[in-house]
Amino acid sequence: MPYGNLKMQAVQRFKKISDLKKYKCTFEEAEEYEPHINNGFIVYAGIDYEEILRRAEKEADIILWDGGNNDLAFIKPDLQIVLADARRAGHETTYYPGFTNFMTADVIIINKVRTATKREIETIRNNIKKYNPKAKVIMADMRKIIIDGGKEVQIRGKRVLAIEDGPTTTHGGMSFGAAALVAKAYGGKLIDPRPYAVGSIKKVFEKWKHLSNILPAIGYGKKQIAELQETINRAKADVVIIGTPVDLRRVLKLNKPAVKVNYEVEEIGKPTIANVLDNFLKKIRR
Numbered sequence: 001m002p003y004g005n006l007k008m009q010a011v012q013r014f015k016k017i018s019d020l021k022k023y024k025c026t027f028e029e030a031e032e033y034e035p036h037i038n039n040g041f042i043v044y045a046g047i048d049y050e051e052i053l054r055r056a057e058k059e060a061d062i063i064l065w066d067g068g069n070n071d072l073a074f075i076k077p078d079l080q081i082v083l084a085d086a087r088r089a090g091h092e093t094t095y096y097p098g099f100t101n102f103m104t105a106d107v108i109i110i111n112k113v114r115t116a117t118k119r120e121i122e123t124i125r126n127n128i129k130k131y132n133p134k135a136k137v138i139m140a141d142m143r144k145i146i147i148d149g150g151k152e153v154q155i156r157g158k159r160v161l162a163i164e165d166g167p168t169t170t171h172g173g174m175s176f177g178a179a180a181l182v183a184k185a186y187g188g189k190l191i192d193p194r195p196y197a198v199g200s201i202k203k204v205f206e207k208w209k210h211l212s213n214i215l216p217a218i219g220y221g222k223k224q225i226a227e228l229q230e231t232i233n234r235a236k237a238d239v240v241i242i243g244t245p246v247d248l249r250r251v252l253k254l255n256k257p258a259v260k261v262n263y264e265v266e267e268i269g270k271p272t273i274a275n276v277l278d279n280f281l282k283k284i285r286r
Contacts, residue, residue: 002029002046003220010048011055017250027219028167031245032066049074072097079280081107081273086116088173089123093131102127107136107276113268114141115181136276139268145182148247149259153239156187161237161256165244166216170208178261179243180214188239190214196234199227217244229253 002009003026012023014037020030033043042059044052053075056063065073073080082105084092092102102108110124128135164177183190190213194205197215204218205211215232219225232240233255240258242248247260267273 006047009046011046011051012044013055014043014045026221027217027225027244027246031165031217034247035245036066070097072100078284079107079276080105081109081276083109083111084124086110086112086120086124089116089120090127091173092124093127099131103131105132105135107138108132109138109140109265109273111140111265112142113139114143136271138271138273138276140265141268142178142263143266145178146262146264147182147259148262149257153257153259155183155239155241155259158188158238159191159236160188161193161232161235161240162190162214163217163232163240163242163244163248164214166218169211169214169216170204170218173210175210175212176214177243178263179241182243182261183241188241191235191237193231193235196236197231198234199230200224201227201231217242217246217248225251232256 002012002023004024009023012019014020014023014033017034017037019037020033023029025033029045033045036043041064044056046052053063063075065075065077080101082101084102091098093099108124108128110121113121125137128137160183162177162179162183164174164179165172168174168177180190182188192213193215194202194212197205201215201218201224204216208216215228215235217228219228229252232252235256237256240254240256241261242258243261248254249258249260265273
């Protein structure tokens with residue numbers, strides 16, 4: 001999902017974090033690629049899907065296509081896994097092409113079940129029964145939260161600026177994310193970033209009225225990135241908690257201590273993702 005000069009972004013290959021700068025990635029692009037790169041995987045992106053696939057086939061045994069909330073797969077998957085957010089119950093049938101991917105999935109993971117209500121979980125389960133009853137269902141939550149820099153920075157009793165994933169908290173409709181949850185869990189006091197917002201960041205708050213005690217990480221181009229940095233540095237906070245997939249400490253010059261929150265999926269009960277993948281690989285080998 002590249003932005004900018006699409007002719008120059010027909011095929012992109014990311015192996016190192018420095019490649020994000022090489023291709024002048026926006027925050028929204030980087031948040032898709034950075035976690036995979038940190039896990040040691042090569043990432044391909046761009047707009048020439050045919051060429052991307054052919055190049056990936058030359059160096060990979062398994063190809064993971066990612067992006068089902070924004071697009072339909074340009075490959076015919078042998079195994080299709082779709083994630084349903086329990087905190088956004090009902091959205092699985094009201095967004096395109098997410099609904100299409102929901103109906104064609106082999107496996108549906110219902111995530112964030114510990115912070116969702118029974119009604120929200122049942123809404124998704126009922127939609128699975130109605131639209132894709134053959135899908136395997138995995139229950140999960142994002143409970144394994146790791147704080148990078150937490151030993152050096154104290155959170156309890158401090159004024160906290162929580163920075164969250166941009167798309168999730170703007171058009172995604174969420175009013176909080178991992179950073180806000182960590183701030184509350186560690187005894188921090190969330191501040192309202194709106195009085196400190198400048199330029200396009202201020203317009204973001206004007207458009208998305210549900211945002212109050214979090215700052216969405218919006219960074220499309222140098223000007224907006226600079227405005228985000230200024231907003232953060234103007235904020236009267238003791239500490240910044242970064243809940244985005246992108247480590248903003250790497251790309252912004254901040255004037256206050258900052259910690260990074262990382263999170264992982266934790267399955268609840270059976271089946272697990274490992275069970276599903278093991279059975280899939282056995283089938284492929286046969």
